[in-house]
Structures are given as structure tokens and as C-alpha cells.
Amino acid sequence: MSSRVLGLVRDICFARFIGAQAGADAFYVAFKVPNFFRRLFAEGAFAQAFVPVLSEYRNNGSHKAVRLLIDNICGVLGSVLLVFTVLAIVGSPVVATLFAPGFTADKEKFTLASELLKLTFPYLFLISMTGFAGAILNSYDRFAIPALTPIWLNVCLIVSAVFVAPYFDQPVYALAWGVLVAGIVQLLFQLPFLARLQLMPRPKLNWRHEGVTKVLMLMAPAIFGVSVSQLNLLLDTVLASLLPTGSVSWLYYSDRLSELPLGVFGVAIATVILPSLSRLHAGENPKTFSITLDWAIKMVTLIALPAAIALFILANPILTTLFHYGKTTAFDIEMSSLSLRAYSLGLLAFMLIKVLAPGYYARQDMKTPVKIGIKAMAANMIFNILLVVPLYYLFNIGHVGLALATSLSAFLNAGWLYWGLVKGEVYQPQPGWRLMFFRMLSANTLMAIVLVVGLFLLPSWVEQTVLARIVWLLILCLAGAGTYLLALFVTGLRLQHLRLSHKA
Structure with a gap:
């Protein structure tokens, strides 16, 4: 939640300093492309394939076997990412054409997107290795550190937008550099916590390792599915x-x-x-x-x-x-x-x-x-x-x-x-879904009525001061959330109903 709140602050800074003009469009494409591949390599297919295999090794093998799996996965994943990143940087105009073909009609926007990709694409390697480290920590029920890690991306981009961007003719270049710095910071942030678990990766390039083969076989179809x-x-x-x-x-x-x-x-x-x-x-x-x-x-x-x-x-x-x-x-x-x-x-x-x-x-x-x-x-x-x-x-x-x-x-x-x-x-x-549907229908209907009525009674939003906008939005959100929770309580929902019980 802390990360997402800072993400909103980051996007507010983006809106203020780069708006929705051609330069902003170019940056968002340059930022989205490596993030898309990150979700494939790190948070998506890789994590979904790696975590079950790592869990198997934990259940059936020794700590030494787990470390060997991690070392070999790190070597294989890292080498693939490094080659892919270098190719993407060298061929940034091709990448820009593939992911934003409409930019080719505007030479300035297309050139800007291509240049920005050269700065943002190394983020793919860095954040994917960060995701690899996070998957290990999650497998050992260390959820807080991987969840907190994205905060550093938001901090770096906020600093870039507010303090660095004014020194560039094109402010979006400052944001691209911020993305690169954020990738380095996020990876370094997680390494000490892996060391505490005695699982600091020592990359080994062994494609024939049983665990590597299994992860790759599971990952190939998962790349698309997840x-x-x-x-x-x-x-x-x-x-x-x-x-x-x-x-x-x-x-x-x-x-x-x-x-x-x-x-x-x-x-x-x-x-x-x-x-x-x-x-x-x-x-x-x-x-x-x-x-x-x-x-x-x-x-x-x-x-x-x-x-x-x-x-x-x-x-x-x-x-x-x-x-x-x-x-x-x-x-x-x-x-x-x-x-x-x-x-x-x-x-x-x-x-x-x-x-x-x-x-x-x-x-x-x-x-x-x-x-x-x-x-x-x-x-x-x-x-x-x-x-x-x-x-x-x-x-x-x-x-x-x-x-x-x-x-x-x-x-x-x-x-x-x-x-x-x-x-x-x-x-x-499990039993109880019909009653749960009734509770949710009642609570959501009442919440919607409160929000619509509240919005109708308030004056024009654009004409309000910044402080007034924030205050009225908070009041509306609190009123809606309060109505929703109260309606759930009145219809009989209690905290114990939300706890995970292993009894049907």
C-alpha cells in the first residue's frame, strides 16, 4: 500500500511536469516496454514456474540442493536477460516501431522514444533479477521486503521529476535516468535479506541442471498464460x-x-x-x-x-x-x-x-x-x-x-x-457463498447511492482549490467505505468469517 500511494504521488508529479503531450507519450512507451518484459521474466511466467519448483526442493531436498538450484537459475536467467537487454538497446528503433508503430509518422516523437528506450531497457535486467530475489524471499514467507522494494522506484522517479527534470530541455530524459537508477537501488536493497537466509546467488551457467530444465519447461507456456x-x-x-x-x-x-x-x-x-x-x-x-x-x-x-x-x-x-x-x-x-x-x-x-x-x-x-x-x-x-x-x-x-x-x-x-x-x-x-452474495449486493448498492448523492450535492470539482478537492474526495471515500463496511456488519459479516480456516 505504501508503494502504491507513492506511485500515485509519482504520477501526480508526471502529470504536473510532463502532462499528456508528445514527450509524455514517448516516455510512457519507453517505460511500459521493459516493464512488460519484466512481468514476463520476473513477476509473471518466471515466478509462477520457479516458486513451485523451489517449494519442491525445500520439501524434498537439502539446503545445499536449494542453493545449487538458485545459483543455476540465477546464471541462466541472468545471461538470457543480459543478451536480450543488449539486443533491445542496440535495436531500440526497431523496438519502438514494434510497440508504437503510430510514432513513425512523427519523426521527433519516434526518435525520442527510441532514445529513451536505450536508457530504460537496462531496467529490465535489473528489475528481473530483483524479481528473482523477491521470489526466493516470498517462498520463505518473507513477503514484506519484496512488497516494499517498488517504493524505491517511486522515490527515484519523484526525485527525478521534481529536482532533476528542470535541468533538461526534455524533462522526460530525467525520468528515464531515474528508471535506470531505480533498478540498481531495488536490486541492492534485497541482497542483504537473501544473505540472511544464506541464499545469496552465486551464478552458475548450467542449462542441464534438473531444476533449471524443469523451470524452463514450465516457464515456456506460462510466458503467455500468466x-x-x-x-x-x-x-x-x-x-x-x-x-x-x-x-x-x-x-x-x-x-x-x-x-x-x-x-x-x-x-x-x-x-x-x-x-x-x-x-x-x-x-x-x-x-x-x-x-x-x-x-x-x-x-x-x-x-x-x-x-x-x-x-x-x-x-x-x-x-x-x-x-x-x-x-x-x-x-x-x-x-x-x-x-x-x-x-x-x-x-x-x-x-x-x-x-x-x-x-x-x-x-x-x-x-x-x-x-x-x-x-x-x-x-x-x-x-x-x-x-x-x-x-x-x-x-x-x-x-x-x-x-x-x-x-x-x-x-x-x-x-x-x-x-x-x-x-x-x-x-x-465452500458453503456460505449465497449469503455472501446477498451481503455484498446490499453493501455495494448502499455505497453506490451514498457516492452518487454525495457527488450530486457537491459543487463543481474543477473550480475547487487543491485543498478543497482533497478534503471533499476524502469525505466521499470515507463515506462510501464506511457505508460499505457498516452494511456488511449489519447483514452479519464478522472478522472471523474472513479468516482462512482449513475446515470446510
């Missing part, structure tokens, strides 16, 4: 580059806000349950496996529904309060609020994917999510065609179609993942 939502978002960036200037930035701001509850709760729950589910599978305990998965789904639903409703209703006030300063215009806010509402519709699905996918990866089943991912990607492309073209030509809001297509395909992805677990008798819903 990163479908990221591929969809990246596809949005590619298509947005073909739309009017500002589209990439509008999607960035709205995506960042929709990721706030996803990053704070969805990723946190998924991070915690993957090692647990992996150990339960290794220990052949299917009943507790199902109960743990049921708890995760319940927690995600309780958080995602009110968050989605609040983001939909308060999209404009939130964006105005956070970003309507400096170079960000009222038009930028209006465009971003439309795509934020579209993303909010898919928030529940985004969060469910985070907790349903570990149900497959913990059992080392990588093929099923891949098949589902392919279908979801195809659906997203169809939705893009069906939505972007008419929304662009009729209302000039093609970027909203991109966000809406992503949300719709996410629901298909989550639905197919859920059905696969139920059909395979891996997951069975």
Missing part, C-alpha cells in the same frame, strides 16, 4: 499510438488508478497463496488446497466490487484531484476518466485472474492457462475491432474502446480459469 492481461494492455498501447496525441497518456493515468486496488490487494493475495498452494500440492492435500483458493476468491470479491464501483462513480473527481495541475488539461482529465470507467468494469476480472491462475501454476499445470490465454487474446483483438473503430469515428474516443475491450476479455479469461478449476475438481466453492 501475462495475457499485460499483453492486452500492451496491445492497447500499440493501438493507442495510432490514435490522437494524448491517447497513450490517458490510458496510462486511468490504468494506473485501476491498478491501485489490483496492486494493493489482488497481487498481495496472489503472492501469499502461491507458495502456500505449492506446498499443499506437494504435500498432497487437495481439500485444504480448495479451501485456500476459496478464501482467496472471497477476499478478492469483497475488495474488487466496491473498488470498481467507486472508481466508476468517482473517476472524474479522483483524476481531477490527483492530476489536474501544470501541463495536464481539463480535456486530458475528461478523456482519462472515460477510459478509467471502462477499466473499472473489468477490475473484478483482473483481480480474479491473479488468484485463479496460481491454482494451476501451484500444480505445475502451465498448458491450461496458455490455452485460455490464447482464447482471451483472440477475444480481445475482436473486441478492439468492434469497439475502437466506431468509438473513434463517431465520438473520437477510440482509447475508451481499447480499455473496454481489455475489461471484456479479462472476464472471459477469469471465467474460463474458474470453470477449468471447478470442472477438474481442483476447486469446489
